[in-house]
Amino acid sequence: xxxxxxxxxxxxxxxxxxxxxxxxxxxxxxxxxxxxxxxxxxxxxxxxxxxxxxxxxxxxxxxxxxxxxxxxxxxxxxxxxxxxxxxxxxxxxxxxxxxxxxxxxxxxxxxxxxxxxxxxxxxxxxxxxxxxxxxxxxxxxxxxxxxxxxxxxxxxxxxxxxxxxxxxxxxxxxxxxxxxxxxxxxxxxxxxxxxxxxxxxxxxxxxxxxxxxxxxxxxxxxxxxxxxxxxxxxxxxxxxxxxxxxxxxxxxxxxxxxxxxxxxxxxxxxxxxxxxxxxxxxxxxxxxxxxxxxxxxxxxxxxxxxxxxxxxxxxxxxxxxxxxxxxxxxxxxxxxxxxxxxxxxxxxxxxxxxxxxxxxxxxxxxxxxxxxxxxxxxxxxxxxxxxxxxxxxxxxxxxxxxxxxxxxxxxxxxxxx
Amino acid sequence: xxxxxxxxxxxxxxxxxxxxxxxxxxxxxxxxxxxxxxxxxxxxxxxxxxxxxxxxxxxxxxxxxxxxxxxxxxxxxxxxxxxxxxxxxxxxxxxxxxxxxxxxxxxxxxxxxxxxxxxxxxxxxxxxxxxxxxxxxxxxxxxxxxxxxxxxxxxxxxxxxxxxxxxxxxxxxxxxxxxxxxxxxxxxxxxxxxxxxxxxxxxxxxxxxxxxxxxxxxxxxxxxxxxxxxxxxxxxxxxxxxxxxxxxxxxxxxxxxxxxxxxxxxxxxxxxxxxxxxxxxxxxxxxxxxxxxxxxxxxxxxxxxxxxxxxxxxxxxxxxxxxxxxxxxxxxxxxxxxxxxxxxxxxxxxx
Numbered sequence: 001x002x003x004x005x006x007x008x009x010x011x012x013x014x015x016x017x018x019x020x021x022x023x024x025x026x027x028x029x030x031x032x033x034x035x036x037x038x039x040x041x042x043x044x045x046x047x048x049x050x051x052x053x054x055x056x057x058x059x060x061x062x063x064x065x066x067x068x069x070x071x072x073x074x075x076x077x078x079x080x081x082x083x084x085x086x087x088x089x090x091x092x093x094x095x096x097x098x099x100x101x102x103x104x105x106x107x108x109x110x111x112x113x114x115x116x117x118x119x120x121x122x123x124x125x126x127x128x129x130x131x132x133x134x135x136x137x138x139x140x141x142x143x144x145x146x147x148x149x150x151x152x153x154x155x156x157x158x159x160x161x162x163x164x165x166x167x168x169x170x171x172x173x174x175x176x177x178x179x180x181x182x183x184x185x186x187x188x189x190x191x192x193x194x195x196x197x198x199x200x201x202x203x204x205x206x207x208x209x210x211x212x213x214x215x216x217x218x219x220x221x222x223x224x225x226x227x228x229x230x231x232x233x234x235x236x237x238x239x240x241x242x243x244x245x246x247x248x249x250x251x252x253x254x255x256x257x258x259x260x261x262x263x264x265x266x267x268x269x270x271x272x273x274x275x276x277x278x279x280x281x282x283x284x285x286x287x288x289x290x291x292x293x294x295x296x297x298x299x300x301x302x303x304x305x306x307x308x309x310x311x312x313x314x315x316x317x318x319x320x321x322x323x324x325x326x327x328x329x330x331x332x333x334x335x336x337x338x339x340x341x342x343x344x345x346x347x348x349x350x351x352x353x354x355x356x357x358x359x360x361x362x363x364x365x366x367x368x369x370x371x372x373x374x375x376x377x378x379x380x381x382x383x384x385x386x387x388x389x390x391x392x393x394x395x396x397x398x399x400x401x402x403x404x405x406x407x408x409x410x411x412x413x414x415x416x417x
Numbered sequence: 418x419x420x421x422x423x424x425x426x427x428x429x430x431x432x433x434x435x436x437x438x439x440x441x442x443x444x445x446x447x448x449x450x451x452x453x454x455x456x457x458x459x460x461x462x463x464x465x466x467x468x469x470x471x472x473x474x475x476x477x478x479x480x481x482x483x484x485x486x487x488x489x490x491x492x493x494x495x496x497x498x499x500x501x502x503x504x505x506x507x508x509x510x511x512x513x514x515x516x517x518x519x520x521x522x523x524x525x526x527x528x529x530x531x532x533x534x535x536x537x538x539x540x541x542x543x544x545x546x547x548x549x550x551x552x553x554x555x556x557x558x559x560x561x562x563x564x565x566x567x568x569x570x571x572x573x574x575x576x577x578x579x580x581x582x583x584x585x586x587x588x589x590x591x592x593x594x595x596x597x598x599x600x601x602x603x604x605x606x607x608x609x610x611x612x613x614x615x616x617x618x619x620x621x622x623x624x625x626x627x628x629x630x631x632x633x634x635x636x637x638x639x640x641x642x643x644x645x646x647x648x649x650x651x652x653x654x655x656x657x658x659x660x661x662x663x664x665x666x667x668x669x670x671x672x673x674x675x676x677x678x679x680x681x682x683x684x685x686x687x688x689x690x691x692x693x694x695x696x697x698x699x700x701x702x703x704x705x706x707x708x709x710x711x712x713x714x715x716x717x718x719x720x721x722x723x724x725x726x727x728x729x730x731x732x733x734x735x736x737x738x739x740x741x742x743x744x745x746x747x748x749x750x751x752x753x754x755x756x757x758x759x760x761x762x763x764x765x766x767x768x
Binding site for chain 2: 018051052053054055056057114199200261262263264283285296365367368369371378381382385386387396
């Protein structure tokens, strides 16, 4: 059957959009111009103005004051020093741990058999968990300590285990370690040397990193399971993942208030119904509540990209690994993880970057006492401050930061591979 | 053949683009058949709005805010034209200075006489040219007497170390600063760098003890039991008290301020006649009683007060007994407001 649109051989070679192509691009260009370029340009102009008398008014006077407020030079230097040394220490310590875990583990597996490697993994994971715990000091109380211990332990062990598979892609490992080390910044945020807005930014990155790490460890098994489920069940399972999106985002967040509040469902279960605890858990209006809210909101954003990668997995490669004598764990770490890496990277980006700027959850579940950079910017525009130029300057700073990160990441990937 | 491709592409492009605009298009509305009401959250009951629409046929488009600055920002942005706004007293002062309000035509509001004389001729509008008083109230302390057995009579009693993490406060930097100023006996309307330096340690202590900041509905965390003490609007306290007598309302001994919220018509209002009609409607005693039933603040309408149920009139949060020492906020200018906001948000972010 002849196609309705005849494909000209010379057309295919030209590879440039004809008149038709350009015309079809008009809606996209208009959308980008109206909703991306224009607002950014307006924000850029505003960041150099001075705030006027009433909120939202500006004096048309050119000034660098807003950027000076965001980047107080002396404190910026101290901030970089404190944060930089902290990251280096944590990354270094954690990196050493992962290396030790992986190297010794694989040596033990080779020399003494799988069972001793397993014990080593357990030891290494516990050491990693304890180290991470000491580093973060994020949460207090028994329950939260156990939570952090479990999560950190699993992740440290897993990282070590995959050291072998990630070794060819050492850049990814470095990124993973640096991401992990972000979680240790929380005490850094209390240092008086740090400039105020950068302190909030550090805190926001911290929470976003923890959210990403938790989403990754919880989301990967789910995505893997759905991807490998039977064809007829896959759609149903995917729908179950997306059902929360059908309700309003605010209502879902308010539901968490009912669950976590002192006389809410969780405490009713633990204190009144079963009597496991004597006094109710005070989770709400703390950073832990904000992280719970963020994780809950962004978990589907981690599951769906990884599912996409897992679905495209070529089963014959896994079978080949088994045929060559790999154990299931080995096949997982050396074949499946590298193959699903695009999905993991996409998921991490989709969770990490939006959660930095999220302000609604930290407002509702943090009760206004856990300010993130999104809240700071929101206050400048809608709240009492009414200092639009300062808000614009903060926004442009965030934008530049993201663009820099993106370019660095891209460059690294092309070099590392 | 190429022509049809061209036509198809251009039609698709135009349709795709046009559909975006069509969705946002709006028919021209006959003047004064609509009212764009911009008011505080939890302040104008739905029954009042529905009653007004039923009687006059004017549709009311309701939009809400929970801080005066939010209202100003949206009003000045100019995207939506509001017919009625509800500024507090210091915001009204600023708006009058900046020429943002239009004069109220008293001849269109015969019910204006219902307002008690003590609520007319106030400092922010001495000649009653621009505003009609809606509701007033105070900012004071709510105590959950079941959890807090000690007597609480002042800000100092509230902000003690033993109540750390059990306090809710309004999410308003100027309010927080004014409580610190009251605690140190300073004038709440004199704000400069020296004053802010003086109150900084007090504010730091307060912020370290406060668990929740909420201006929209501070009663939520009190009823949930997440906090035991709060410094909140009097209407919230009144609702708590009528729900459960364990919530006592106390006016702090160091002195507090009362707020006066009024209706005002912005200069850019599209339906000023509908605005006047609405003001006249809510000044009717039976309608005003409805408002008080839903949001028990201090009602300035004398005729309405006569129709209140005895329990409402006895509510100590709505109608505080005695003659408490009450200030009002004055307009301190944009720069001073920003200095307060700067300091308080810096302290909040370093906690």
